[in-house]
């Protein structure tokens with residue numbers, strides 16, 4: 001009797017030590033360290049590590065030198081890493097719906113209230129074995145940057161570097177898409193392998209692309225989506241306090257999007273100062289471009305995800 005009691009007490013003691021132990025999560029970013037698309041995630045890591053002392057520690061391994069960008073989603077799924085800063089565009093092979101995330105531009109506070117976050121989280125749970133912890137940059141658009149001047153929105157004869165974000169719209173306007181990871185954009189432009197590329201309005205200075213960019217085409221389109229994923233087993237293995245800590249930090253991270261309004265204005269000025277000219281074909285051409293850009297992108301998502309795509313579009317409301 002006594003030995004059973006002792007064994008039981010020892011077990012309880014072991015369990016509580018385990019739950020009180022600091023958990024370490026290994027994290028990577030699909031974007032280069034210290035650049036625009038990684039910076040806020042890196043602030044998030046610092047915050048978790050300081051608020052979460054004794055509870056949680058994120059071991060940030062770094063950017064694409066650790067895991068190639070298009071493999072980051074799978075690395076989270078298979079728990080090669082526990083956490084990642086990555087865009088859905090980089091794992092559409094595992095989750096075609098991820099290509100639709102760029103079409104959802106509502107603030108995260110709203111997406112968390114109206115069921116959008118919940119639905120996207122379920123898709124990540126099922127298809128990517130991960131928790132959709134946070135989404136950043138909902139208010140930052142993309143652009144097509146060009147080195148050849150065009151006199152209307154028509155990419156015929158142009159080779160344009162893409163990811164799934166821009167593929168459909170580039171094709172719809174007659175361009176030839178060439179897929180590369182961000183790390184290969186500079187060389188592709190320098191060698192003339194590409195005549196242009198898609199990228200957010202911010203961040204082209206980070207890797208020196210301003211030196212190989214002549215024009216930025218208007219209008220801005222879609223909505224940048226960079227998210228923080230946590231492997232689902234890793235997430236389930238956390239206790240309530242640890243999960244709350246990560247959730248609170250995720251909401252804080254999403255709140256940093258409010259800084260982007262000023263950042264976008266500053267970036268456009270900086271591009272102009274660097275000699276990058278805007279190609280603007282006026283409101284009617286812009287509207288026609290945007291209508292078509294959204295339409296071809298949704299059709300593409302729905303074609304590859306006929307069950308779930310329409311629901312995503314309904315939640316996006318566009």
Ligand code: 173
Nearest residue numbers: 087089163165182198199
């Ligand atoms: O590499 C890309 O152009 C891309 O798809 C992307 C997506 C989100 C943020 C930045 C780039």
